[in-house]
Amino acid sequence: xxxxxxxxxxxxxxxxxxxxxxxxxxxxxxxxxxxxxxxxxxxxxxxxxxxxxxxxxxxxxxxxxxxxxxxxxxxxxxxxxxxxxxxxxxxxxxxxxxxxxxxxxxxxxxxxxxxxxxxxxxxxxxxxxxxxxxxxxxxxxxxxxxxxxxxxxxxxxxxxxxxxxxxxxxxxxxxxxxxxxxxxxxxxxxxxxxxxxxxxxxxxxxxxxxxxxxxxxxxxxxxxxxxxxxxxxxxxxxxxxxxxxxxxxxxxxxxxxxxxxxxxxxxxxxxxxxxxxxxxxxxxxxxxxxxxxxxxxxxxxxxxxxxxxxxxxxxxxxxxxxxxxxxxxxxxxxxxxxxxxxxxxxxxxxxxxxxxxxxxxxxxxxxxxxxxxxxxxxxxxxxxxxxxxxxxxxxxxxxxxxxxxxxxx
Amino acid sequence: xxxxxxxxxxxxxxxxxxxxxxxxxxxxxxxxxxxxxxxxxxxxxxxxxxxxxxxxxxxxxxxxxxxxxxxxxxxxxxxxxxxxxxxxxxxxxxxxxxxxxxxxxxxxxxxxxxxxxxxxxxxxxxxxxxxxxxxxxxxxxxxxxxxxxxxxxxxxxxxxxxxxxxxxxxxxxxxxxxxxxxxxxxxxxxxxxxxxxxxxxxxxxxxxxxxxxxxxxxxxxxxxxxxxxxxxxxxxxxxxxxxxxxxxxxxxxxxxxxxxxxxxxxxxxxxxxxxxxxxxxxxxxxxxxxxxxxxxxxxxxxxxxxxxxxxxxxxxxxxxxxxxxxxxxxxxxxxxxxxxxxxxxxxxxxxxxxxxxxxxxxxxxxxxxxxxxxxxxxxxxxxxxxxxxxxxxxxxxxxxxxxxxxxxxxxxxxxxxxxxxxxxxxxxxxxxxxxxxxxxxxxxxxxxxxxxxxxxxxxxxxxxxxxxxxxxxxxxxxxx
Numbered sequence: 001x002x003x004x005x006x007x008x009x010x011x012x013x014x015x016x017x018x019x020x021x022x023x024x025x026x027x028x029x030x031x032x033x034x035x036x037x038x039x040x041x042x043x044x045x046x047x048x049x050x051x052x053x054x055x056x057x058x059x060x061x062x063x064x065x066x067x068x069x070x071x072x073x074x075x076x077x078x079x080x081x082x083x084x085x086x087x088x089x090x091x092x093x094x095x096x097x098x099x100x101x102x103x104x105x106x107x108x109x110x111x112x113x114x115x116x117x118x119x120x121x122x123x124x125x126x127x128x129x130x131x132x133x134x135x136x137x138x139x140x141x142x143x144x145x146x147x148x149x150x151x152x153x154x155x156x157x158x159x160x161x162x163x164x165x166x167x168x169x170x171x172x173x174x175x176x177x178x179x180x181x182x183x184x185x186x187x188x189x190x191x192x193x194x195x196x197x198x199x200x201x202x203x204x205x206x207x208x209x210x211x212x213x214x215x216x217x218x219x220x221x222x223x224x225x226x227x228x229x230x231x232x233x234x235x236x237x238x239x240x241x242x243x244x245x246x247x248x249x250x251x252x253x254x255x256x257x258x259x260x261x262x263x264x265x266x267x268x269x270x271x272x273x274x275x276x277x278x279x280x281x282x283x284x285x286x287x288x289x290x291x292x293x294x295x296x297x298x299x300x301x302x303x304x305x306x307x308x309x310x311x312x313x314x315x316x317x318x319x320x321x322x323x324x325x326x327x328x329x330x331x332x333x334x335x336x337x338x339x340x341x342x343x344x345x346x347x348x349x350x351x352x353x354x355x356x357x358x359x360x361x362x363x364x365x366x367x368x369x370x371x372x373x374x375x376x377x378x379x380x381x382x383x384x385x386x387x388x389x390x391x392x393x394x395x396x397x398x399x400x401x402x403x404x405x406x407x408x409x
Numbered sequence: 410x411x412x413x414x415x416x417x418x419x420x421x422x423x424x425x426x427x428x429x430x431x432x433x434x435x436x437x438x439x440x441x442x443x444x445x446x447x448x449x450x451x452x453x454x455x456x457x458x459x460x461x462x463x464x465x466x467x468x469x470x471x472x473x474x475x476x477x478x479x480x481x482x483x484x485x486x487x488x489x490x491x492x493x494x495x496x497x498x499x500x501x502x503x504x505x506x507x508x509x510x511x512x513x514x515x516x517x518x519x520x521x522x523x524x525x526x527x528x529x530x531x532x533x534x535x536x537x538x539x540x541x542x543x544x545x546x547x548x549x550x551x552x553x554x555x556x557x558x559x560x561x562x563x564x565x566x567x568x569x570x571x572x573x574x575x576x577x578x579x580x581x582x583x584x585x586x587x588x589x590x591x592x593x594x595x596x597x598x599x600x601x602x603x604x605x606x607x608x609x610x611x612x613x614x615x616x617x618x619x620x621x622x623x624x625x626x627x628x629x630x631x632x633x634x635x636x637x638x639x640x641x642x643x644x645x646x647x648x649x650x651x652x653x654x655x656x657x658x659x660x661x662x663x664x665x666x667x668x669x670x671x672x673x674x675x676x677x678x679x680x681x682x683x684x685x686x687x688x689x690x691x692x693x694x695x696x697x698x699x700x701x702x703x704x705x706x707x708x709x710x711x712x713x714x715x716x717x718x719x720x721x722x723x724x725x726x727x728x729x730x731x732x733x734x735x736x737x738x739x740x741x742x743x744x745x746x747x748x749x750x751x752x753x754x755x756x757x758x759x760x761x762x763x764x765x766x767x768x769x770x771x772x773x774x775x776x777x778x779x780x781x782x783x784x785x786x787x788x789x790x791x792x793x794x795x796x797x798x799x800x801x802x803x804x805x806x807x808x809x810x811x812x813x814x815x816x817x818x819x820x821x822x823x824x825x826x827x828x829x830x831x832x833x834x835x836x837x838x839x840x841x842x843x844x845x846x847x848x849x850x851x852x853x854x855x856x857x858x859x860x861x862x863x864x865x866x867x868x869x870x871x872x873x874x875x876x877x878x879x880x881x882x883x884x885x886x887x888x889x
Contacts, residue, residue: 078437080874081874082437083439086876134827177829179881179884181887236887237887389828393435395433397431399431
């Protein structure tokens with residue numbers, strides 16, 4: 001009887017996502033961000049480790065790049081029929097970063113190591129908003145370590161492959177809709193990490209001085225959290241139903257297939273076009289398995305049913321002087337989240353990106369790259385009735401300045 | 410190349426402009442009152458409008474009353490101040506209320522009365538409570554316990570009347586209808602809500618139809634309801650004011666009647682007992698029923714929550730219920746008096762306390778602990794009668810109407826909002842408070858949003874919805 005009365009307690013507790021829709025973070029190189037994050041069909045420098053390992057063997061000299069972006073993201077939320085913006089995120093500044101080192105073993109063969117952060121999401125909604133039983137705060141990050149080899153078959157064709165070792169981390173906090181005697185709501189915190197391996201392969205082809213092509217495939221990586229910590233703060237009289245326990249979960253970081261073309265109409269001008277196909281359909285559901293039953297159940301599962309998404313990119317670089325390069329770009333990123341599946345983790349929708357950047361050679365060996373990217377996601381209203389999300393209207397924007405230093409030798 | 414320079418510059422400029430308007434905005438419709446006018450809103454009703462919950466009226470309950478929630482939303486569409494007869498802060502526990510203290514081994518909630526910081530100023534001649542007065546003009550005129558049948562009763566505001574009305578008026582002879590008239594004039598109201606009629610059947614239902622000789626526990630005849638309700642609306646629409654009427658929900662579908670049944674059914678099943686015997690109505694008629702009837706849609710049997718402490722005695726030779734009733738009726742602690750009353754009761758109802766309680770014709774379940782199909786049919790007939798009148802009045806007077814009866818039927822299977830599950834289930838359903846009849850503050854907020862829908866539709870208004878998560882549901886023992 002007690003279990004009957006308490007069976008539905010907390011309702012759909014822990015049913016929402018630990019991750020966000022479109023939690024891919026495409027900020028792999030400051031030069032390329034300035035060009036709309038194109039680069040699959042170009043020799044982008046040390047960052048070819050990421051964009052196309054096949055092009056890495058065509059890099060002319062050894063180099064090391066260190067760069068980072070400051071990601072200011074803001075989301076506004078309007079509850080259904082509230083006639084106003086009822087909540088705003090207070091997200092901490094994200095700091096995606098990248099480190100690349102390329103060493104030319106000989107004319108044909110190059111080795112490299114990349115460390116970069118292609119996935120992540122942060123959303124801090126707070127403990128007051130109407131969706132706090134869906135999500136209060138999420139932080140998701142993944143660091144990729146990628147040792148890479150690239151071989152120039154001819155001076156027109158290069159191939160390359162890298163192994164990715166991935167460390168993922170997730171922390172999710174949400175309210176539990178049960179109150180203690182003072183009216184305080186319960187809270188759940190899920191914290192875990194996991195590692196995994198994948199690969200990154202690419203082919204680069206430069207048929208003429210004015211044209212280059214590339215194809216790149218970054219594999220899916222499943223970050224498996226095996227022994228995460230689930231901590232529950234509830235009224236003492238309910239604690240036995242919400243024991244602190246371990247949890248397991250699996251987070252797919254989807255594969256991305258990219259095709260890119262570069263045009264060099266003059267020596268000073270480079271124009272690039274990329275298309276990415278992100279295989280989000282791998283993300284079918286989010287399931288947490290608990291070692292001890294939480295609120296009467298050993299697991300929770302929520303449908304995600306993401307759809308494969310395409311991103312269309314265009315960018316250009318113009319060398320104004322030998323030392324100074326000016327860049328601009330734009331992209332359109334279609335959302336993988338179908339209607340009914342929107343969640344507050346990342347209330348995703350079709351997004352538009354607009355970027356500018358510049359590169360400046362301080363000396364023969366040292367180069368600075370700066371970029372600025374503005375992302376504007378379309379306002380989206382969703383019933384969120386298929387995913388355990390929070391119904392309402394969401395609007396997201398992000399401002400992302402970034403800086404990188406490259407040393408060539 | 411000059412062109413490209415220009416473009417790059419323009420892009421940078423564009424980015425700069427965007428940065429200055431940093432926060433994302435959402436275009437939302439603007440709130441409006443439509444053809445309604447919320448500048449002076451008054452609420453007429455019973456406990457459901459007073460903010461009653463957990464078997465009591467408290468200051469926090471008043472602050473989360475249905476009309477207070479509505480007024481808070483009306484404020485965003487031109488609504489004015491909304492005064493309530495709040496208990497003083499130092500007497501915030503008002504009438505006292507039930508708190509959840511824990512669970513029995515069977516899993517039923519253990520409740521405990523809270524008796525500190527009450528707003529009790531004394532007792533009347535019968536030993537009943539008298540509450541701290543609040544005789545200033547108010548917008549919330551709701552009086553817990555009031556029936557539509559009571560609104561023209563003189564003395565209803567006296568110390569022997571309804572203590573919740575007594576505290577509002579200085580004139581013991583003033584009827585509730587006169588009070589409404591006086592307050593309506595003082596407020597010069599532009600909008601009103603009326604949610605009456607629940608108590609016209611509730612007392613009968615919660616007492617299992619056992620005490621019909623007492624007017625408190627009698628069903629109000631539909632014709633009497635009609636006459637009084639019409640007069641009440643005449644007062645409220647004297648100047649063609651706009652407003653909203655609400656129908657009576659099916660009082661038998663609340664947790665007060667649906668919670669206990671399954672555990673009794675389980676108990677019978679476990680002991681291979683096919684059925685029980687109960688008294689029906691207020692007489693000594695016996696009525697046998699099958700275990701399968703418990704909670705059934707057709708010919709169903711319901712047990713009120715008040716039967717919890719007796720349900721465990723089923724099958725035993727016991728007269729506990731009759732002893733308890735005798736104590737209550739005697740109004741005396743003298744054993745001789747109590748025993749005299751007890752003997753009378755046992756003779757009147759032909760009870761043999763040595764027989765198996767609830768399982769034998771000799772010692773049947775008392776009528777007050779069972780709501781049987783005959784009693785349910787009478788409740789339904791009255792409820793349907795009242796609701797038809799409420800709907801007809803709404804149409805005739807061109808008022809908004811929230812069909813609470815239909816709404817509560819529609820949510821029997823539960824629903825989810827903001828990732829929280831809601832249902833009419835006791836405690837876990839979040840909608841009903843510990844008395845099993847009155848909503849939690851959250852439940853009132855859910856209802857308020859439905860009322861707003863009805864108002865918006867009728868008056869072409871756009872009153873925003875309340876954030877229901879800002880209102881409490883059941884509070885569990887202990888501090889986290």
